[in-house]
Amino acid sequence: MNEYTIKEKYESLLLGVAYYDEYMPYERLQEDISLMKNAGINIVRIAESTWSTLEPRAGSYDFKSIDRVLDAMYEADIQVIVGTPTYAIPSWLVKMHPEVMAETPGGINKYGHRQKMDITNEHYLFYSERVIRKLIEHVAKHPGVVGYQVDNETKHYDTCGENVQELFVEYLKSKFDTIEEMNAMYGLDYWSNRVNDWTDFPSAVGSINTSINSAFKEFQRTLVTDFLSWQCKIIREYSREDQYITHNFDFDWKGYSYGVQKDVDHYKASKAFDIVGIDVYHPSQDELTGCEIAFCGDSARSMKHKQYFVLETQAQGFTGWLHYPGQLKLQALSHIASGASMVAYWHWHSIHNSCETYWKGVLSHDFLPGRTYKEVAEIGRIFKNISPYIDGYSIHNNVGLLVDVNSLSALNDFQNYGQPIEYNNEVRKYYDALYEMNISCDIVTKDHIDISKYALIIVPGLYAIEDEVLDKLVRFTKDGGSVVYGMRTGFSNEHVKVRTEVQPGRIADSCGVNYSQFTEAKGIGLIHESQVAESKEVGLIHESQVTEGMYGWIELLEPKEDTKTLYRYNHPYWKEFSGITLSNDELGQAAYFGCSPDKKVIKSVIKEVIKKTKIDDCSIEFPLIMRKGINSKGDKVTFIFNYSGENQLFIWADEESLDIINNVAVHEKDKLILQPWSVVINVAVK
Numbered sequence: 001m002n003e004y005t006i007k008e009k010y011e012s013l014l015l016g017v018a019y020y021d022e023y024m025p026y027e028r029l030q031e032d033i034s035l036m037k038n039a040g041i042n043i044v045r046i047a048e049s050t051w052s053t054l055e056p057r058a059g060s061y062d063f064k065s066i067d068r069v070l071d072a073m074y075e076a077d078i079q080v081i082v083g084t085p086t087y088a089i090p091s092w093l094v095k096m097h098p099e100v101m102a103e104t105p106g107g108i109n110k111y112g113h114r115q116k117m118d119i120t121n122e123h124y125l126f127y128s129e130r131v132i133r134k135l136i137e138h139v140a141k142h143p144g145v146v147g148y149q150v151d152n153e154t155k156h157y158d159t160c161g162e163n164v165q166e167l168f169v170e171y172l173k174s175k176f177d178t179i180e181e182m183n184a185m186y187g188l189d190y191w192s193n194r195v196n197d198w199t200d201f202p203s204a205v206g207s208i209n210t211s212i213n214s215a216f217k218e219f220q221r222t223l224v225t226d227f228l229s230w231q232c233k234i235i236r237e238y239s240r241e242d243q244y245i246t247h248n249f250d251f252d253w254k255g256y257s258y259g260v261q262k263d264v265d266h267y268k269a270s271k272a273f274d275i276v277g278i279d280v281y282h283p284s285q286d287e288l289t290g291c292e293i294a295f296c297g298d299s300a301r302s303m304k305h306k307q308y309f310v311l312e313t314q315a316q317g318f319t320g321w322l323h324y325p326g327q328l329k330l331q332a333l334s335h336i337a338s339g340a341s342m343v344a345y346w347h348w349h350s351i352h353n354s355c356e357t358y359w360k361g362v363l364s365h366d367f368l369p370g371r372t373y374k375e376v377a378e379i380g381r382i383f384k385n386i387s388p389y390i391d392g393y394s395i396h397n398n399v400g401l402l403v404d405v406n407s408l409s410a411l412n413d414f415q416n417y418g419q420p421i422e423y424n425n426e427v428r429k430y431y432d433a434l435y436e437m438n439i440s441c442d443i444v445t446k447d448h449i450d451i452s453k454y455a456l457i458i459v460p461g462l463y464a465i466e467d468e469v470l471d472k473l474v475r476f477t478k479d480g481g482s483v484v485y486g487m488r489t490g491f492s493n494e495h496v497k498v499r500t501e502v503q504p505g506r507i508a509d510s511c512g513v514n515y516s517q518f519t520e521a522k523g524i525g526l527i528h529e530s531q532v533a534e535s536k537e538v539g540l541i542h543e544s545q546v547t548e549g550m551y552g553w554i555e556l557l558e559p560k561e562d563t564k565t566l567y568r569y570n571h572p573y574w575k576e577f578s579g580i581t582l583s584n585d586e587l588g589q590a591a592y593f594g595c596s597p598d599k600k601v602i603k604s605v606i607k608e609v610i611k612k613t614k615i616d617d618c619s620i621e622f623p624l625i626m627r628k629g630i631n632s633k634g635d636k637v638t639f640i641f642n643y644s645g646e647n648q649l650f651i652w653a654d655e656e657s658l659d660i661i662n663n664v665a666v667h668e669k670d671k672l673i674l675q676p677w678s679v680v681i682n683v684a685v686k
Contacts, residue, residue, distance in 0.1 A: 013336065013383040013390060014079075015376075016043035016344030017362060018312065021069050022053045025352050028367065029068065032348065033076045035369055039362075040380020044073060045311065045344060047135065048083025048152050049114075052090035055131050063138050074144030081246070081311075082139050083149040084231055086128045088114040097123035103161030105205050118159045119227045120167065132234050140238040147244040149311065150231040153279060154247070155263035156220040160205050164223075169201045171219045185495045186211035210413045211496040214464060217409040221265045229272040244274040248311040249300070252424050256282050257292050259424030260299075260403050262412070267448045270303040279312035279346070280335070284321040288677075290334045290625055290643050291435050295428070295443070297338025301395065302442040310335045312346035316360035316372050326677040328375040329382065330641060333679045337627035337639035339395055345376070382661060389660050389683045392632025398455040398615060399434065399441040402462065403427055410464040410496045411488065419553070426460040426486055426596060433602040434458070438618035438626045439610075451476050455613045460486035466494045470506040477510055477588035482609050484591045485511060487555055503555075504592065511592040512563030512583030518555045518594075525570040526579050526597055528604075555594035557581060566605060567597070580605060624648050624674070636684040642674035650674060657682035 017036070021029060036044070046069055047054070055061055066082075073080050093100060094111045101109045102118040109116035117124050139145050176182040179198055186209060188194045193209055195201050204216040232245050239245070249266050252259035257280050270276050278300045282292035300308040313331070314321050323331070332343045349367060350360040362376055363369070408423040415421060434441050441458070446469045451457070457476065462469075462485070470490050477483050490505045492498045499505040502514045557578040559565055567580040580601070582591045591609050610617055620626060623644035629637050638657070642648045650672045657666045660681050666672070672680060 012042070012387040014043045014309070014342035014344070015039075015041050015332075015380050015383050016045065016081075016311075016342060017041055017315075018344065018347035019044040019046055019069065020049065020347065020349075020351075021046070021065050022050050023351055024349070029072055033072055033078065035363075035373070036078060036348075037076055039373060039377040040384055041078065041376075043079040043081065043146070043342065043344065044069075044348070045081040045083060045149060046070075048085055048149055049088055051085035051088060051131060052092075054085055054135060055090065058092055058096065058127070059130075061131075061134050061138075063135070066135075066139065070139065070142050070144050074142070078144075079146040080142075080144045081147045081149050082135070082145055084128075084132050084135065084151055084235070086132065086231070087152040087154065089117050089124070093124070093127055097121075100124040102157050102159040103164075104158040105160060106158075109157075115153075115155070115157050117157070118161060118164070119154075119156065120159065120164055120223060125230075128231075129234060132231060133238075136235050136238045140240060140243070145243060147246060147275075148235050148239065149277065150228055150235070150245060150247045150273070152248060153250040154224055154228055155261075156223050157263075159220070159223070160203070160216075164220075165201075165203050167223075168204060168216060168219050169198055171222070172201075172215065173198065175215075185497060186215075187497060188212075208417075210410055210417075213413045214406060214409040214496050217262070218406060221263065221268075221405065224264045225269045225272075228269050232272040246273050246275045246277040246309055246311070248277045248279045250279045251296055251299070257296050259295070259427050260405060260408055262405065262408055265405055266299065267303055267445045275307075275309055276300045276303045277309040277311040280310055281312075281314050281317065281321075282331075284314070284317075284323050284327060286645065288323075288327055288331070288643060289622070290330070290641060291432055293331060293334045294338055294435055294625075294627075295431055297335060297340060298401075298441060299443045301339035302444050302448070305442075307339050307341040307393065309342040309344070310340045311342070311344050313343060315345040315347075315362040315376065316350075316364070318359060323372070323375075324645075324677055325371075325375070326675070328372065329379050330643070330677050330679055332379045333382070333639065333681070334625075334627075334641060336390060336393070337629075337641075339393065339629070341393075343379075385663075386660050386681060389631060389635070389637065389681075393629050393637060394631075395440065395627075395629040397440050397442050398453065398613075399439055399458070400449060400451075400454040400456070401427070401431055401434070401441045401443045401458045401460075402449065403443055403445060403460075404462055404465060405445075406494060407461055407463040407465065410492065411461055421461070421488070421553070423461050423463075429596065429599060430458050430460045430484075430486065430602060433599045433606060435625070436599065436622035437603055437606065438620060438622075438624075439606070439615065440627060451481075454481065455615055456482045456484070456610065458484045458486075459489055462486070462489040464492050464494055464496045465490060467506060474507060474510040474585070477590050478586040480587035482589050482591075482613055483510075484606065484609060485593065487553070487593050487596055489592075507590070507592075510583070510585045511581065511590045512560040512585070513557050513578065513581045513592050513594075514560075515555045515557045515577075515594060518553055519574075520552055521554045521595065524554060524574065526567040526595070526601060527570045527575070528567055529565045553595070554579065557592070557594040559583075566591070566608065567601065569595075582608060619653075620650065624650060631683070635686065638682045638684075640672070640674065640680045640682070642676065642678050645676045647676065648674045650680075652682070654682075654684070656685050658685050 563583040565578040
C-alpha cells in the first residue's frame, strides 16, 4: 500500500455515515446526497449488510443498487468504502448447506440473526469467496471507491463443532513437540484428564482445565485473524494502488464499548489492514465521560501507532443515548483528539423494520433534518476549518498500559471455579484513573511494545504470561523505568500453570514483596501508612464494599526490609500485611497492588510513582480533559474538553496559541471559560 497516496488523498478529516439504499422505504437517493453535502459528509460506507440483495439466488448477482449509489456519490464528490457482505448470510445458503450454521456450547445456531455461521466451514468459505470476488471485481475500477471494509465486527462466534475441534488438535500439535509435553504443561493428570493419544483428544467444550480452555480461546482467536487476512488477500487481487483495506474492530461490551475484546487479538488481526478501523459506542447524557472514546481510540492508535478510522459511532443510537445539545460535537472531536482521522455514524437513516428499528441514525424515521442532523452539520463545518491544523496529527506518550488477551481468558475462566475475577474491570480501573488525571497512554501488548519509549508501564492483571515478558519488565525498572503491577500479575506462565516460586514469582525481587496467601476481602478498607496510628481509613477496595469482580480478593503482602508500604488493610487480623507497596529497584521502581482498590487510591499511587519520572503531574483533572499531539508541521495541538453540565474555568499556562474553533488568539495566563459539554482546540503559534 502506498502511504503517500493515502496521505495526499486524505488531507481533510473525514465525516461519514453508513448508507443503506436497499433499506429505504421510498426513493430518495438524491435528496439524501443533498443533505449529506450540506452537512459536510464526505464519505459513506455501503454493502456490508446486504448479501441476500447482491446475490438473491446462488450464482445470480444484482449490483444495481451498488452501481446507482456509487455513481451518485462520485458525482457529488462523496467517497465510498465498499464492505464485503459476509457477516450476514442469505437464507438460500443455509437451505443448501445447513452445516454452515455454527455449533456452539449452546447447540447449533438457528438462522435469522447475523454472525451465527461457522467461519471455518468449507461451504461458507466457498460462497463467501465467490461473492467477494464478484463484488470487488465489479467495483474496483470505479473512481468513487476509495477503500474496502472486510466483513463487520468479526469474531469467532463460539464456533466449536467437530471440524473446529480437529483444527484445535492440529494447533496443539504445533505448540508442543510431544503429547507428553502438553499433558505436563497443562496438568492433565488432574481428574484423569490425561490424553495419551492425539486421536483420543476430547472436545474442549466440556473441559474443566483452564489451560485447555485458554488455549482453545487463543486458537479461536487465530481463526478470526486467519479469516480476516484471507479476505484481505482476495481483495488485493483486484484493488487499485490508491485503495485501502480496513475493518471495524469492536470491543468488550457491557451495554456499550467497554474493554479488551476477548474474541479477537486486535493487534495480530490488524496486521492485514492498511488502516485500523473501530466501532465505538458509549453512554451519553449525564453519563458521558469521554472515557470509552479515549480507551477505544488509544487502543486503535496503538495497533499501528498511527491515525485510525472510527467506522461506527452513535448519532442518536439507543433511546438512552440521545445526546444533549453540544455533546455530539464534543464526542466527534474527542475521537479526533485520540488520533482518529475519520468519524462515521451508524447510520444515516433510521431503519423502519426489524430488530434495530429503535437504534436511530442521523435522520429519524421521518427523514427530516432535525437536531441531530444540524449538530452533525456543525461538526462538518468544524472539520473543514480545522483540517489544515490537524493534518498528520500524532500522539507521543511516555506511559504504556500493557494488556493481554491470554490473561483475560485465564482470569475470566476462573470465575467458574471460585475466583471472582473479571479482567476488563481491572484494565478499566487503571485506565480510567490515568484518563481522569490527564495522563495520556498507549495501550499495548507484550508483542507490540517498544519498552524503550516509556517512562511508566501500567500492568493490570497480567496473570498468564511468559517468563521473558516479566524479565523484560524487571530489566526495565533496573534501567530506570517505573512499573505499576496490578494484583495477580505473574501468578502463572503462558500456559496458565502456576509458578512454583514464592509469589509474585519472577517479579518478587523487583517489587520487594512476597505473598503466599490470599483471601476474600469482605468489605475491608485501606489505611495509608501515614494514618496507621490513627486507624483512619482513607481508601476502599471497592467504591462502597467489596462485592464484585477482582475487588473480592486481597493478597497478604509481606514487604522486604527496604520496600515502602503505601497502604495496609483495615482489619484486626490482616492489618499486619501490606496491601500496596513501592520498591526501588536499582535505577527504577516498582509498585505492587495486592488488592483492587477504588480509583482514588490508584490515583494516589500513580502520583507517588511519577514523582521520580519525567511524567507531568497535570494540574487539572476530570471533568476537564486535556489531550495533546503534534501536527505534520510540528505544531503542538491541545484539546481541552469539558465533560460536565457546568461551566469550567481553565487557565492557559502554555505558549501563545490559536483557538482554531473560534479563530482567536490565546495568551499565557488567559482565563478560558468552557461552557457545558464544550471543547477548545489550541494550536501553538510559532
